Amino acid sequence: MTATENTQVLLGSRPVGEPTPENFRIERTAVPEPGDGEALVRTVYLSLDPYMRGRMSAAESYAEPTPVGGVMPGGTVGEVVESRDPALQPGDLVLGYAGWQEYAVAPARSLRKVATDLPPSTALGVLGMPGFTAYSGLTLLGQPKAGETVVVAAATGPVGSAVGQIAKILGCRAVGIAGGPEKVAHLRELGFDAALDHRADDFADQLAAATPDGIDVYFENVGGHVWDAVLPRLNLYARVPVCGLVAHYNETELPPGPDRSPALMRHVLNKSLTIRGFIQSEFVAEHYGRFLEEMGGWVREGKVAYREDVVEGLEQAPEAFIGMLRGRNFGKLLVKVS
Amino acid sequence: MTATENTQVLLGSRPVGEPTPENFRIERTAVPEPGDGEALVRTVYLSLDPYMRGRMSAAESYAEPTPVGGVMPGGTVGEVVESRDPALQPGDLVLGYAGWQEYAVAPARSLRKVATDLPPSTALGVLGMPGFTAYSGLTLLGQPKAGETVVVAAATGPVGSAVGQIAKILGCRAVGIAGGPEKVAHLRELGFDAALDHRADDFADQLAAATPDGIDVYFENVGGHVWDAVLPRLNLYARVPVCGLVAHYNETELPPGPDRSPALMRHVLNKSLTIRGFIQSEFVAEHYGRFLEEMGGWVREGKVAYREDVVEGLEQAPEAFIGMLRGRNFGKLLVKVS
Numbered sequence: 001m002t003a004t005e006n007t008q009v010l011l012g013s014r015p016v017g018e019p020t021p022e023n024f025r026i027e028r029t030a031v032p033e034p035g036d037g038e039a040l041v042r043t044v045y046l047s048l049d050p051y052m053r054g055r056m057s058a059a060e061s062y063a064e065p066t067p068v069g070g071v072m073p074g075g076t077v078g079e080v081v082e083s084r085d086p087a088l089q090p091g092d093l094v095l096g097y098a099g100w101q102e103y104a105v106a107p108a109r110s111l112r113k114v115a116t117d118l119p120p121s122t123a124l125g126v127l128g129m130p131g132f133t134a135y136s137g138l139t140l141l142g143q144p145k146a147g148e149t150v151v152v153a154a155a156t157g158p159v160g161s162a163v164g165q166i167a168k169i170l171g172c173r174a175v176g177i178a179g180g181p182e183k184v185a186h187l188r189e190l191g192f193d194a195a196l197d198h199r200a201d202d203f204a205d206q207l208a209a210a211t212p213d214g215i216d217v218y219f220e221n222v223g224g225h226v227w228d229a230v231l232p233r234l235n236l237y238a239r240v241p242v243c244g245l246v247a248h249y250n251e252t253e254l255p256p257g258p259d260r261s262p263a264l265m266r267h268v269l270n271k272s273l274t275i276r277g278f279i280q281s282e283f284v285a286e287h288y289g290r291f292l293e294e295m296g297g298w299v300r301e302g303k304v305a306y307r308e309d310v311v312e313g314l315e316q317a318p319e320a321f322i323g324m325l326r327g328r329n330f331g332k333l334l335v336k337v338s
Numbered sequence: 339m340t341a342t343e344n345t346q347v348l349l350g351s352r353p354v355g356e357p358t359p360e361n362f363r364i365e366r367t368a369v370p371e372p373g374d375g376e377a378l379v380r381t382v383y384l385s386l387d388p389y390m391r392g393r394m395s396a397a398e399s400y401a402e403p404t405p406v407g408g409v410m411p412g413g414t415v416g417e418v419v420e421s422r423d424p425a426l427q428p429g430d431l432v433l434g435y436a437g438w439q440e441y442a443v444a445p446a447r448s449l450r451k452v453a454t455d456l457p458p459s460t461a462l463g464v465l466g467m468p469g470f471t472a473y474s475g476l477t478l479l480g481q482p483k484a485g486e487t488v489v490v491a492a493a494t495g496p497v498g499s500a501v502g503q504i505a506k507i508l509g510c511r512a513v514g515i516a517g518g519p520e521k522v523a524h525l526r527e528l529g530f531d532a533a534l535d536h537r538a539d540d541f542a543d544q545l546a547a548a549t550p551d552g553i554d555v556y557f558e559n560v561g562g563h564v565w566d567a568v569l570p571r572l573n574l575y576a577r578v579p580v581c582g583l584v585a586h587y588n589e590t591e592l593p594p595g596p597d598r599s600p601a602l603m604r605h606v607l608n609k610s611l612t613i614r615g616f617i618q619s620e621f622v623a624e625h626y627g628r629f630l631e632e633m634g635g636w637v638r639e640g641k642v643a644y645r646e647d648v649v650e651g652l653e654q655a656p657e658a659f660i661g662m663l664r665g666r667n668f669g670k671l672l673v674k675v676s
Contacts, residue, residue: 223603242607248600257595261602262586265561268615269580275613277606282575 003042006031007314009100011066015056018250018325023056024072024318032105034084039108041078043098046314046335047124048074048321050221053249072100072317075129076337077120083108095123100317102337118299125158125332126299126306127292129280133243134162135291136283138219139170141241141276146171148216151207151233153177153198153226156186156307158332159243162295163219164192165304172217175210177226179327186330190305204229214238223247231264234271242277250325307331341380344369345652347438349404353394356588356663361394362410362656370443372422377446379416381436384652384673385462386412386659388559391587410438410655413467414675415458421446433461438655440675456637463496463670464637464644465630467618471581472500473629474621476557477508479579479614484509486554489545489571491515491536491564494524494645496670497581500633501557502530503642510555513548515564517665524668528643542567552576561585569602572609580615588663645669 005028012025034040055066055073066073076098080088085108088094094111098104114123125131144150150167154160155176167174168191176192178184179199187195194210196203207229214235220227224247234240267273298304309331311320317335324333343366350363372378393404393411404411414436418426423446426432432449436442452461463469482488488505492498493514505512506529514530516522517537525533532548534541545567552573558565562585572578605611636642647669649658655673662671 220603223600227603242603245600245603245607248604251600254596254598254601257597258592259595260592260597260599262561262583262589263592264599264602265558265565265580265583265613266586268613269583270615272615272617272620273613274615275603275606275611277608277610277612279610282610 003103004031005029006101006103008102009072009314009317011056011068011070011072013068014058015250017252019053019056019318019322021318021322025069026315031103034082034105037085037108038105039080039085039088039094039111040082040103040105041076041094041096041098041111042081043076043078043102043104043314043337044093045077045121045124045310046074046098046100046317046337047076047128047130048317048324048329048333048335049130050244050246050249050325052321053246053325073097074099075124076104077114077123078104080111085109088113093120095128100314100335102314115296118296121308121310121332121334122299122306124334125308126162126304127296130158130332131162131295132284132288132291133280134159134219135166135295136280136287137241137243137278138163138166138217140283140287141274141278142217142219142239144170144172144217147173149173149175149211149213150217150219151175151177151211151215151230152219153222154246154327155192155195156183156330157221158306159221160219161187161190161306161331162304165190165298166295167217168192169298169303173213175207175215177207183330186307198226208233217241220244221246231267234267234273237272238274240273240275242275243279246325308334310334310336312336341441342369343367344439344441346440347410347652347655349394349406349408349410351406352396353588355590357391357394357656357660359656359660363407364653369441372420372443375423375446376443377418377423377426377432377449378420378441378443379414379432379434379436379449380419381414381416381440381442381652381675382431383415383459383462383648384412384436384438384655384675385414385466386655386662386667386671386673387468388582388584388587388663390659391584391663411435412437413462414442415452415461416442418449423447426451431458433466438652438673440652453634456634459646459648459670459672460637460644462672463646464500464642465634468496468670469500469633470622470626470629471618472497472557473504473633474618474625475579475581475616476501476504476555478621478625479612479616480555480557480577482508482510482555485511487511487513487549487551488555488557489513489515489549489553489568490557491560492584492665493530493533494521494668495559496644497559498557499525499528499644499669500642503528503636504633505555506530507636507641511551513545513553515545521668524645536564546571555579558582559584569605572605572611575610576612578611578613580613581617584663646672648672648674650674 223245
């Protein structure tokens with residue numbers, strides 16, 4: 001309560017290719033003071049997510065880049081320390097967007113109290129942005145019908161694991177892809193009908209064997225060689241919601257040829273495919289309430305499990321983030337800040 | 339009426355790359371005789387369309403390939419010569435799928451009488467498959483809103499010209515792309531807000547200037563360098579119905595690198611694009627009646643104009659078809675067979 005120092009992780013410089021620890025800078029500043037209608041919040045959990053790689057670059061993306069010298073962005077769950085708004089009291093746990101720092105001031109109306117009957121970290125994972133990405137992308141864009149085959153990669157991550165488990169609830173065959181035997185074993189525990197290691201030499205053959213009726217929905221969050229193996233397996237009228245391409249985020253130039261983009265478009269034409277990019281924010285206004293209710297129910301009933309990978313201390317965030325882009329995390333990656 | 343010889347154009351061999359006259363074979367056979375429930379029809383007009391290139395190849399496509407030695411497929415308007423079904427009488431003009439031949443027998447229920455107050459050739463163009471491709475792809479998949487910008491290439495062709503004119507009726511800005519000054523001038527006559535020659539050295543710059551508010555709907559029927567120029571102009575949530583890729587139909591191998599397919603997917607992600615392949619047949623059952631009514635009304639009122647490019651004699655069909663794949667036709671390409 002009497003802390004006066006605020007630890008922040010800033011964007012030190014823009015990465016070229018894979019980020020390095022040198023692209024981040026740790027700074028200590030004064031704890032800010034809330035104005036009228038604002039609250040001071042101490043971060044408890046910081047969420048680390050692949051989209052942050054995009055914000056580190058100046059290249060065109062779906063969101064403004066973080067300025068060099070700015071606090072790294074990120075969703076957070078924190079505890080209200082001081083409030084100058086009647087809607088919040090000290091001790092309240094709130095979801096916000098403080099970024100990579102210990103303390104932040106925010107308008108009270110931008111903070112949302114989190115459910116008290118579930119671990120507060122779930123508001124950053126299965127019941128937060130990643131869970132809603134899975135829920136909205138799969139149900140609204142993927143539109144899976146019972147009996148169809150749904151494939152998702154990075155399937156032990158917070159988005160992929162929710163995609164697979166929701167697909168199962170909806171009566172689909174769920175095929176999960178992950179890197180390494182430990183993650184593959186976890187997919188089986190989660191109830192995926194098939195679990196594949198994308199590092200296997202014969203991965204494409206394994207995928208073909210695991211999708212005997214083809215693929216109706218591919219939830220795209222990685223790109224790369226997984227997409228290459230998926231594309232020829234897509235059925236007529238298959239849907240491909242695209243929420244991420246983590247395999248490509250660190251690329252500094254186009255891969256060598258030949259140019260396969262015309263071949264991709266021919267698949268689109270020959271199979272009447274729908275490829276649809278999205279950011280979950282598109283669907284928040286209309287669907288977030290239903291998501292919290294439905295997904296919250298599944299989590300409370302144990303129908304949707306989640307796994308967290310918690311790193312202790314804000315100073316560890318850069319290394320944990322770099323590792324996540326390499327697939328080193330196992331479950332929703334969080335930083336326990338305080 | 340007493341003809342006994344039927345001229346047919348067969349697929350002589352599968353083309354490698356661009357088709358040549360040697361890939362076709364003209365044959366004379368006996369005029370077939372209708373059985374119960376069938377009619378003998380003499381072809382009046384044969385429609386030539388880019389999709390036929392796909393049928394000439396054995397490669398996977400959205401339809402079965404034509405066998406070597408088989409009659410080239412194609413939509414036709416013909417006159418009933420003899421009917422063994424009470425629904426049709428000699429002299430009736432019917433839409434069918436006789437292919438590249440003078441006479442064909444077909445089940446009467448597969449033939450549809452064409453409107454008598456419009457030229458019968460329109461049943462193969464603006465009020466037929468190409469018109470419905472434009473209408474269904476633009477309205478159902480493109481979903482243009484008034485004030486949005488719609489771009490289409492091959493815009494003097496039967497699909498593109500309908501796309502542009504429907505877009506205008508719906509209150510959109512319509513930008514048409516064609517090859518050569520004569521076609522570009524025709525686009526202006528059709529009411530396109532901007533008309534561009536894709537052969538211009540500065541085509542991409544011209545497209546940028548013609549789409550000051552970006553592109554909301556790109557109706558894709560060509561691919562190639564037009565698509566390259568369109569992609570960076572697409573707005574957030576832009577829609578790209580894909581009904582053809584005529585620039586790529588004759589390619590025998592992938593173009594040289596770099597591989598731009600990951601860049602294409604990044605555009606999809608960053609702009610929340612929808613890319614949707616389709617064949618008009620997907621929408622026939624639900625929407626064809628409405629199309630005939632609405633589009634027929636526009637044609638009769640003169641709100642939608644159409645242009646035909648008519649070649650005389652079935653023997654000319656191979657050369658006309660080869661020319662069409664090079665963009666030589668000017669308007670809906672038809673063969674006047676008899």
